[in-house]
Amino acid sequence: MKHNFKYIPLALIAFFTACHNNQKMENAKQQSAQVFPKGKKISNGNFTGTVYLHPMIAADSINTVDVGNVTFEPGARSKWHLHPAGQILLATGGVGYYQEKGQAKIILRKGDSIKCPANVPHWHGASADTAFSQVAITGREKGPTVWLEAVTEDTYRGGSGK
Amino acid sequence: MKHNFKYIPLALIAFFTACHNNQKMENAKQQSAQVFPKGKKISNGNFTGTVYLHPMIAADSINTVDVGNVTFEPGARSKWHLHPAGQILLATGGVGYYQEKGQAKIILRKGDSIKCPANVPHWHGASADTAFSQVAITGREKGPTVWLEAVTEDTYRGGSGK
Numbered sequence: 001m002k003h004n005f006k007y008i009p010l011a012l013i014a015f016f017t018a019c020h021n022n023q024k025m026e027n028a029k030q031q032s033a034q035v036f037p038k039g040k041k042i043s044n045g046n047f048t049g050t051v052y053l054h055p056m057i058a059a060d061s062i063n064t065v066d067v068g069n070v071t072f073e074p075g076a077r078s079k080w081h082l083h084p085a086g087q088i089l090l091a092t093g094g095v096g097y098y099q100e101k102g103q104a105k106i107i108l109r110k111g112d113s114i115k116c117p118a119n120v121p122h123w124h125g126a127s128a129d130t131a132f133s134q135v136a137i138t139g140r141e142k143g144p145t146v147w148l149e150a151v152t153e154d155t156y157r158g159g160s161g162k
Numbered sequence: 163m164k165h166n167f168k169y170i171p172l173a174l175i176a177f178f179t180a181c182h183n184n185q186k187m188e189n190a191k192q193q194s195a196q197v198f199p200k201g202k203k204i205s206n207g208n209f210t211g212t213v214y215l216h217p218m219i220a221a222d223s224i225n226t227v228d229v230g231n232v233t234f235e236p237g238a239r240s241k242w243h244l245h246p247a248g249q250i251l252l253a254t255g256g257v258g259y260y261q262e263k264g265q266a267k268i269i270l271r272k273g274d275s276i277k278c279p280a281n282v283p284h285w286h287g288a289s290a291d292t293a294f295s296q297v298a299i300t301g302r303e304k305g306p307t308v309w310l311e312a313v314t315e316d317t318y319r320g321g322s323g324k
Contacts, residue, residue: 035197035254036273056252056275063248063277063301065227086225090218090297092197092254111198113218115225135252137299139225 034133035092036069046147049076049125059140066140071133072096077125077156080148085139086118096132097160098124105160108132118142123151196295197254198231208309211238211287221302228302233295234258239287239318242310247301248280258294259322260286267322270294280304285313 039054050073057067064085069092077097089098089108096108101121108114108124116122118139126132138145201216212235219229226247231254239259251260251270258270263283270276270286278284280301288294300307 036252036275057250057277062280063250064303065250065299065301067250067252067275067299088219088225088227088229090198090229113198113229115219118224135297137227137229139227141226 033093034071036133036135038071039069046079046081047072047076047125048079048150049073051076051078051125056135064139064141065137067135067137069133070136071131072126073131074126075128075156077151078123079150080121080123082119082121082146082148083116083138084118084142084144084146087116087139088137089114089116089124090135090137092133092135094132095127095130096124096134097127097156098122099155105158107160108134121148125151125156128157195255196233198295198297200233201231208241208243209234209238209287210241210312211235213238213240213287218297226301226303227299229297229299231295232298233293234288235293236288237290237318239313240285241312242283242285244281244283244308244310245278245300246280246304246306246308249278249301250299251276251278251286252297252299254295254297256294257289257292258286258296259289259318260284261317267320269322270296283310287313287318290319 036056037054038052040052042051042053052071054069055066056069057063057065059066080101091108091110091112093110097105098108098114099105099122100116106114107127124134198218199216200214202214204213204215214233216231217228218231219225219227221228242263253270253272253274255272259267260270260276260278261267261284262278268276269289286296
């Protein structure tokens with residue numbers, strides 16, 4: 001019986017080693033879950049909370065849109081703003097919010113896409129508990145983004161339409 | 163000693179259960195690795211091999227680009243073609259190829275982005291061994307895509323510039 005007893009610690013070591021290695025793989029996968037690079041912290045005053053921008057494609061005389069990856073930490077959001085040539089958002093990870101003036105807040109999840117119509121005030125950002133990543137495709141041929149007031153805590157935490 | 167011996171099978175069961183559950187989580191994560199829906203098989207003759215399209219955003223009179231998710235199975239690729247208002251590709255998963263006429267083939271991986279200039283013949287697709295997913299952002303205001311000849315096997319398998 002003594003001979004068999006010594007396998008107990010061996011089995012336990014194997015068990016905890018397997019768990020530890022799987023945890024390391026989980027962490028690596030979560031890190032690689034970000035589709036596009038996070039980029040640099042935005043410091044222009046147009047956002048509430050911590051937001052990162054990785055510019056990907058610049059508009060030019062023929063290609064009229066620019067493309068960037070925006071990552072919002074939980075609770076972070078843009079101010080209200082509008083785009084004279086509209087904007088397209090593609091949700092690539094996490095849980096986010098999008099709201100047009102006078103409409104209910106919409107919840108965005110990985111794989112969702114939304115078209116912000118030209119000149120319609122709106123805001124977008126992360127949900128309160130979960131970060132959010134989105135690709136923003138912004139038409140530049142009709143002038144720059146017009147920034148408006150900050151999104152209040154009441155508006156940010158207001159009910160969603162879905 | 164008999165009392166301790168009975169924990170060996172328990173420890174082994176715990177070990178194999180943990181492994182099994184982790185394997186299930188791995189599989190679920192791989193399935194969710196696709197950022198945007200795969201959509202439907204393309205059957206228009208403009209591609210070689212099996213390719214899927216999920217349309218996401220349609221162009222309109224103000225928003226001049228359309229956006230779609232394209233998934234190429236290994237070996238699949240577009241024919242040579244050009245866009246009168248250019249195109250932007252965002253690589254979201256796998257390994258793909260992109261080549262402009264007269265240039266070396268470029269390898270695309272998750273997180274890469276590329277601007278195809280207007281009216282420059284090019285092709286794109288999966289690598290020979292690995293599927294490839296990309297978001298295609300295509301300017302529509304200067305006319306439809308012009309489709310050219312198929313990409314030969316020699317060209318497809320030709321050397322890459324990076």
